[in-house]
Amino acid sequence: xxxxxxxxxxxxxxxxxxxxxxxxxxxxxxxxxxxxxxxxxxxxxxxxxxxxxxxxxxxxxxxxxxxxxxxxxxxxxxxxxxxxxxxxxxxxxxxxxxxxxxxxxxxxxxxxxxxxxxxxxxxxxxxxxxxxxxxxxxxxxxxxxxxxxxxxxxxxxxxxxxxxxxxxxxxxxxxxxxxxxxxxxxxxxxxxxxxxxxxxxxxxxxxxxxxxxxxxxxxxxxxxxxxxxxxxxxxxxxxxxxxxxxxxxxxxxxxxxxxxxxxxxxxxxxxxxxxxxxxxxxxxxxxxxxxxxxxxxxxxxxxxxxxxxxxxxxxxxxxxxxxxxxxxxxxxxxxxxxxxxxxxxxxxxxxxxxxxxxxxxxxxxxxxxxxxxxxxxxxxxxxxxxxxxxxxxxxxxxxxxxxxxxxxxxxxxxxxxxxxxxxxxxxxxxxxxxxxxxxxxxxxxxxxxxxxxxxx
Ligand code: SAH
Ligand code: SF4
Ligand code: F3S
Numbered sequence: 001x002x003x004x005x006x007x008x009x010x011x012x013x014x015x016x017x018x019x020x021x022x023x024x025x026x027x028x029x030x031x032x033x034x035x036x037x038x039x040x041x042x043x044x045x046x047x048x049x050x051x052x053x054x055x056x057x058x059x060x061x062x063x064x065x066x067x068x069x070x071x072x073x074x075x076x077x078x079x080x081x082x083x084x085x086x087x088x089x090x091x092x093x094x095x096x097x098x099x100x101x102x103x104x105x106x107x108x109x110x111x112x113x114x115x116x117x118x119x120x121x122x123x124x125x126x127x128x129x130x131x132x133x134x135x136x137x138x139x140x141x142x143x144x145x146x147x148x149x150x151x152x153x154x155x156x157x158x159x160x161x162x163x164x165x166x167x168x169x170x171x172x173x174x175x176x177x178x179x180x181x182x183x184x185x186x187x188x189x190x191x192x193x194x195x196x197x198x199x200x201x202x203x204x205x206x207x208x209x210x211x212x213x214x215x216x217x218x219x220x221x222x223x224x225x226x227x228x229x230x231x232x233x234x235x236x237x238x239x240x241x242x243x244x245x246x247x248x249x250x251x252x253x254x255x256x257x258x259x260x261x262x263x264x265x266x267x268x269x270x271x272x273x274x275x276x277x278x279x280x281x282x283x284x285x286x287x288x289x290x291x292x293x294x295x296x297x298x299x300x301x302x303x304x305x306x307x308x309x310x311x312x313x314x315x316x317x318x319x320x321x322x323x324x325x326x327x328x329x330x331x332x333x334x335x336x337x338x339x340x341x342x343x344x345x346x347x348x349x350x351x352x353x354x355x356x357x358x359x360x361x362x363x364x365x366x367x368x369x370x371x372x373x374x375x376x377x378x379x380x381x382x383x384x385x386x387x388x389x390x391x392x393x394x395x396x397x398x399x400x401x402x403x404x405x406x407x408x409x410x411x412x413x414x415x416x417x418x419x420x421x422x423x424x425x426x427x428x429x430x431x432x433x434x435x436x437x438x439x440x441x442x443x444x445x446x447x448x449x450x451x452x453x454x455x456x
Pocket of ligand 1: 051052171172173174209210246247248273275313314315344345346347348349
C-alpha cells in the first residue's frame, strides 16, 4: 500500500485533540501517515472550534493559507471537521468553495466511507463535495478502532468518557455543536484505558464537556458515576496519575469527593470553571448555581484534600455585566486563590440567547476588565509557583526541552518543570527539587536516586 500523507490540525479543547488522534487511528489502516506540513499532503483536516468568534476566524484564515497548496495538488482532500463545521455547515463552502468535505464531531467515525464516497463522486464531477453534519443514532465510539500510541503524548493520554452538553449556558455553542449529553459504556472505557496502559501510559485524563456528569452503564446496566470510575481505575497497577476535565459545579457528587479524599493517584488539582463571581450574572448565564454554592465546593475539597489546587475559566463582559459585578469576580478570585486560570472576553455567538441580549458590554470595557482580571490571576499563579521553591515535587517527565540535555515534565498541579536530565528518564515520575519559579513554569533539579540514574 502506498503511503499517503495526512495533515491534521486541532483547534479548541482537549476533546478535539482526542478526536484528531482517533481520526488518525481511523486513517492509518488506509495507508495514511501524519505529516507536519499541509503543503503536499494527500488529506488536510482542520478540526475546528466554534467557542469564540476568534476561533472561527482562525479557520477561515487557515483555509486561505492552504488554498494555494490545494491548487498545486488537485487531488488533495481538504476537510473541515469539528465544531465550526457542525455549526456553519455549507456556509463554509460559500466562503471557501475549494473545501471538499465538511463533517461534525459526531460523524468522523464515517471518515473512511466519506473518503471513498468523495473519490467516487469526484470521478464523475471534480467539484463534488461531502457535507455530513448529522447527529447519528449510533455512537461514533462503537465504530472506532482500538487506540494506538498516537493517542498518547509520551506517557500521558486522554480518554473521552462523556460528550455533549444539556446545560445550555446562555453564552455557549457547545450544546449545539456537540449535541446532547452522552456517556460511554464503562467496559469500553476500561478496555481503552487498559490498552493505553499496556503501551506504557502512566497518566490518564478522563475527558468530557461535563465530565462529572458522567453516568455510563456497566455490563449489568448499572450506572456508574465519575467518582466510582476513578476509584475503579485507580486499582490498575500501571496507572500512576488520574485527572479529569472539564467539570461543572452542579455535577459534584459524594463518590467524587470521596475519590479526592482517598485516591492518591487522583491528582490534587481541580479545574472547576465558575465564569464570574456575580450571582446576577451567573443567573443570566443560566449556570444554575450561586457563588456561595461554588465556594462551598472549594471549601469541601480543601477539607478533604488539603494540598488541592484549583483552576477555572472566566468570562468578562457578559451582557449586562456592571463594574460592581466585575468587582465581585475579582473578589471571588481573591477568595479562592487559583493556581492557574483561563480567561476570555465574552464573544457573541450567533444563535445563543446571550448573543441577542441587550446591554452588550463595549469592547474597550471588556479589554480593560480582561487586563485587570489577568493581572490578578497572573499574580496568583506566580505566587502559587513560588510557594514550591525549595520544596520537592513529583514530576512526570514527558519531552525534551529546547536546550541539549534538558527535560520537561509536569507536576501534580500541571506546572511545567525544566531540569537537566537524560533522555531515558522520559516517562518516569521523579522527585524533583524546585529551585526557581516563574509564572509559566518551574526550574528543578533531580534528586539523586540511589543508583545515580541522572548522572548516566
Ligand atoms: N463545559 C465547560 C466549558 C466548555 S467551553 C464548563 O461548563 O465549564 C470552555 C470555556 O470557554 C468556558 O468555560 C467559557 O469560559 C468559555 N466560553 C464559552 N463560550 C464563550 C463565549 N461565547 N465567549 C467567551 N468565552 C466563552
Ligand atoms: Fe457550554 Fe455551559 Fe455546557 Fe459548559 S456547561 S459546555 S459552558 S453550555
Ligand atoms: Fe471548541 Fe468544540 Fe471544544 S467549540 S472548545 S472544540 S467542544
